[in-house]
Amino acid sequence: MAGVFLSHSSVNKPFARRLGNDLRQYGAKVWIDEAEIKIGDSLIEKISEGLSETDFVIVLLSKASCESEWVKKEVNIALNKEIYGKQVVVLPCLIEDCNIPLFLIDKKYADFRDSTKYVQHRQELISTMGLAEKSDDDLFLDQHIFYDLEDLNDGFDADTIRYFSKSDFQKVLERVKMFNINIYGIEPWPNKEFYNVIVYEEFGKEANDSEWYYEAFEKFVKEGVEDYFSASYGVPQELIEIFKK
Numbered sequence: 211m212a213g214v215f216l217s218h219s220s221v222n223k224p225f226a227r228r229l230g231n232d233l234r235q236y237g238a239k240v241w242i243d244e245a246e247i248k249i250g251d252s253l254i255e256k257i258s259e260g261l262s263e264t265d266f267v268i269v270l271l272s273k274a275s276c277e278s279e280w281v282k283k284e285v286n287i288a289l290n291k292e293i294y295g296k297q298v299v300v301l302p303c304l305i306e307d308c309n310i311p312l313f314l315i316d317k318k319y320a321d322f323r324d325s326t327k328y329v330q331h332r333q334e335l336i337s338t339m340g341l342a343e344k345s346d347d348d349l350f351l352d353q354h355i356f357y358d359l360e361d362l363n364d365g366f367d368a369d370t371i372r373y374f375s376k377s378d379f380q381k382v383l384e385r386v387k388m389f390n391i392n393i394y395g396i397e398p399w400p401n402k403e404f405y406n407v408i409v410y411e412e413f414g415k416e417a418n419d420s421e422w423y424y425e426a427f428e429k430f431v432k433e434g435v436e437d438y439f440s441a442s443y444g445v446p447q448e449l450i451e452i453f454k455k
Contacts, residue, residue, distance in 0.1 A: 212339060213264040215241045219274035225305055225322075226270060228407045229332070231395030234442035235371055236336055237345035240394075242411060266339055268301045271319065273308045301335065328404070333368055347445040350453060355385045355443075362438055366402040371440055373399065376431065379439035383423060392417035392444035396426050399438040406430075417444060 214233055218226040230240040241264060269275070302319035304310070310319070320335050322328060348370065359381060362373040374382060386393055394417050395409040408429065413422040423441075430439070 212238045212266060212341060213241065214238045214339070215264040215267045216270065217267055217275070218270040219272060219278045221274040222270050222272050222305060224407075227395065227409045227411075228397070228404070229268070229270075229303075231397055231407050231409055231442045232332055232371075233336070233339075233341070234394045234444070235440070236341040237347055238339070238341055242409075266299050266301055268303055268335075269314065271302055271304045271308055271310060271314070272306045276308050276311055301338065303335070325404075329367055336368075346450045347443060350445045350450055351443055354389065354453070355382060355391070367399070367440075373438045373440050375437050376435070376439065379427070379441075382439075382441070383420070383427060386423075386443065387420045389449060390418050390446065391449070392446075393423045394442040394444060396423060396430070396439065396441045398430050398435045399440065400435050402438060405435065 214230075216226050216230050226242060230242050233240050300314070300317065302310070302314050302317050303322055304319050305322045307323065320331050320338075322331050351372075356372055359374055359378040362375065363369065363371060367373070383393075393410065395407050397407040398405050408426040410417045410419070410422050413419075413425070415422040427439075
């Protein structure tokens, strides 16, 4: 499982949550500060810990992040690891017009400035990271969670991402709860267009706590969302091993 550290300014938190949720759908372990840093933790120690456990550092480039001292520190640590062969790859992602820092100027970046091409550039990023193949999580979900449900994805998104009606997604949540599977984020696309994403970090809960994902689902339903629900999942390794036997 690839480890991904999302370096970003707090101003760009919504985009970071969306991209992080999408990467989790491809089996990546995504480190976002709001998920990993708890009250009482040392900020510097936790960020260093997150960077030490990652394979990729995605830097969200914006006016705010280019001025952020924390982002500069994170990127400097990552670049040092990359330079000294620590198996860390720094991947800049431009999300708005800004002055790209000199220490990143020679790196090819993913250009997310045009929101209508988000899926295209996300898939390019996923391909660069080698996340495109089906994981054990995907196989488990296909066999034990999604097996009799209608996938509404008719090609408007990558074929590995499943979308369901409201009623089918309720069944997904019931089965996920039964197996104690993690849900990291819920992301509906009504009318086949991105609407919003809610991630477990916003609730201060564990990803397998059904309270958060039922509350998030109900929030979307109250807002009138009826179809095209997707989510990012994490199947416990011990569960995968049991069903492999």
